[in-house]
Amino acid sequence: MGIVALYAIIPAWGQAQKVEIRGSVIDDEGEPAISIVIRDQNEKGDVYGITDLDGKFKIMADPNTTLHFSGFAYASKTVKLKGKTTINVVISYEASMIDEVVITAKKVVDKLLPEPTDIEIVGNQYIIHPKVKIPKEMYKPNTRIVVQPMLVNITRKTQNLFRPAVVTGKEYAITLERMMEFDLSRDPLAAFQEKTQKIDKNEVIAYVDSLYMDNPDDECRCDIYMYLVEYKKLAYKDTVVIAKGTVNPMRFFTYQADGMKIRDEKYIPKPQKQQRGDRGEVKLNFLINSATIDEKDPNNQRELEKMRLRLQEIETDPNSEFLSFSVKGVSSPEGPYQSNLKLAQKRTDSTLKRIFGFLNGGTINAIKDSTYTEGVVASWEEVAELMERDSLPTDKLREIINCYPDNMASQYSRILRLPEYRNVILTTYLPRLRRVEYSFNYSVMRLLNDEEIRIMYKQDYKKLVPYEFWRIYLNADNDSTREVICRQALEQYPKFMIMANELAALLIEQKKADSKLLEPFVSRSAPTELLCNQVIALMDERAYNRADSIIDFLPDNDMTQDVRAIVGAYNGHFEDAYERFGTQGGINEVVLLMAMKQNEEAWEKAQELPDEPLSYYLRAACANRLDKVSEAYAFIKRALNEDPSLKEIAQIDGDVTDLLQQLEDEKKELKEKAEKTKEKNETEDTETEESGLNEEKTIKQ
Structure with missing residues (x-):
């Protein structure tokens, strides 16, 4: 093994393109060579890296360079990469060494x-x-x-x-x-x-x-x-x-930290005039090859009435105002393309004229500069898609479309000859393509009432503005629904701070704190409640140092005293924490005394705890610190007997690991003693049985 030491890794900057080089270094005996320094070219070259505890390394270097490997007690070695990105190196001890x-x-x-x-x-x-x-x-x-x-x-x-x-x-x-x-x-x-x-x-x-x-x-x-x-x-x-x-006595420290809700109303979203959009589609039948709407068609009458009612509903609302209007007419693709396009535009203009007939002159003048019309011709691709939705074969139709992708006239002349054209395409699918679509934007000055907001939320929550999300949230009747609303609101408005805080508080109450929620909002100017929630989330995630870094942002007042003391306790400010929590007695008092290494006093206070497994455990830890070996052993044994789950903590707790080993040794000794006793008893039984057989044999003789 090489010397395990920390080397300063100096980046080796150069003009050549660097790639990741991986590998391992072992010694003559096949053992990992640890802390081997890897340099460029020679012992004076730039340092690329160092091998880890398994003798492995990962560096960025020129794949055509030469690497120099060296370490205490090892002879240095150079290896030419020659374009390789993975290498295994065997390094030898110094011969004289x-x-x-x-x-x-x-x-x-x-x-x-x-x-x-x-x-x-x-x-x-x-x-x-x-x-x-x-x-x-x-x-x-x-x-x-x-x-x-x-x-x-x-x-x-x-x-x-x-x-x-x-x-x-x-x-x-x-x-x-x-x-x-x-x-x-x-x-x-x-x-x-x-x-x-x-x-x-x-x-x-x-x-x-x-x-x-x-x-x-x-x-x-x-x-x-x-x-x-x-x-x-x-x-x-x-x-x-x-x-x-x-x-770490603080592993036994307990505290109750509730999620906090922001009280300052300035963070609650205000109602405001919002632009809204609406879209409609009317199926209007026109006279053949004409832009005139067939007034006798009952369907046209129904469609026009539906459109009239919707438009006049907005126009007559004193709190609403039209902002823009657009109409698009679509014609089917049979016949000459340019003729179809002109007809589509004429039908669009005709529909717009009818729409304006529903509105008063003031409204028309207000939106005339923001009114747009468009005529388009549907494609044969759309015909194919409609037929496929109805599970009809379209192989021949698509073959024609693909052969003449940019020539609608050629497509039409060949589609016209298909056997299904007259009975299927012409009568069923082309009429479905002829339509007029209209859309408009409008603003609403009045506030929607809660029922209107509820209906809009149910239809499409993405249309809600922050204030409306807030109203939906306040009217929710359970935490599960509130959590869903919060997440939907943050999906639409990631900077919706008060909603992020509400969600953070909910999760804290559910013991599912998530520090990522409030991280974007943490600053000295953030609301105190938000900062406290972020601290609690970090504490729950065992990120004690990060929680401590936020404490400086908190004002020192009644709201924050407990949070400040808890974070301080976990970050070594035991005396301050003891002043706030120690006088309350119980487990926390003993834990803080142990953290301050006031072991005699901790031992005395541990005797006052109620007789239960955790109390026995803490008495064992205190006794062990004071070298009261017999008491420590007795208490840890009792603690684990009454609550075996404490063994998981004992296995990682430096205050009692030696006691745990004694328990294991005792169990092993008892097991061996029991096996010997069993073996002895079996031997005696065998001897007794043999003796009885011998006596029986003697009597018979």
């Missing part, structure tokens, strides 16, 4: 001695206090010692490196400085140099470091890798587990 390690290993009787420690969790920070004693027999002027703690996340099967610590002997430092041409910035470990303390004539490395992690409830341990190098010779290496589980 191998002999030295073998010989020195026999002489090494002392070891670097790391002390057991804890992984403390404060917010999202994993904090360690590594302390390693260096026996005086091992620390010489020509040595360098590197200790590298590593957080092993057992739950997620990942590893993260803490900051390493480096101690360099005087002679080693002088030699290194010369090798680096007096530029120690070239030494990748220079930034991690630590001063040692002298305790009992031995040197001691002691420092504090932390990692930010998103998942404070994961099972973790801390390993520490230790190396002693004599110049380029690896004289000693070892790995020790210095912490199991995480110490």
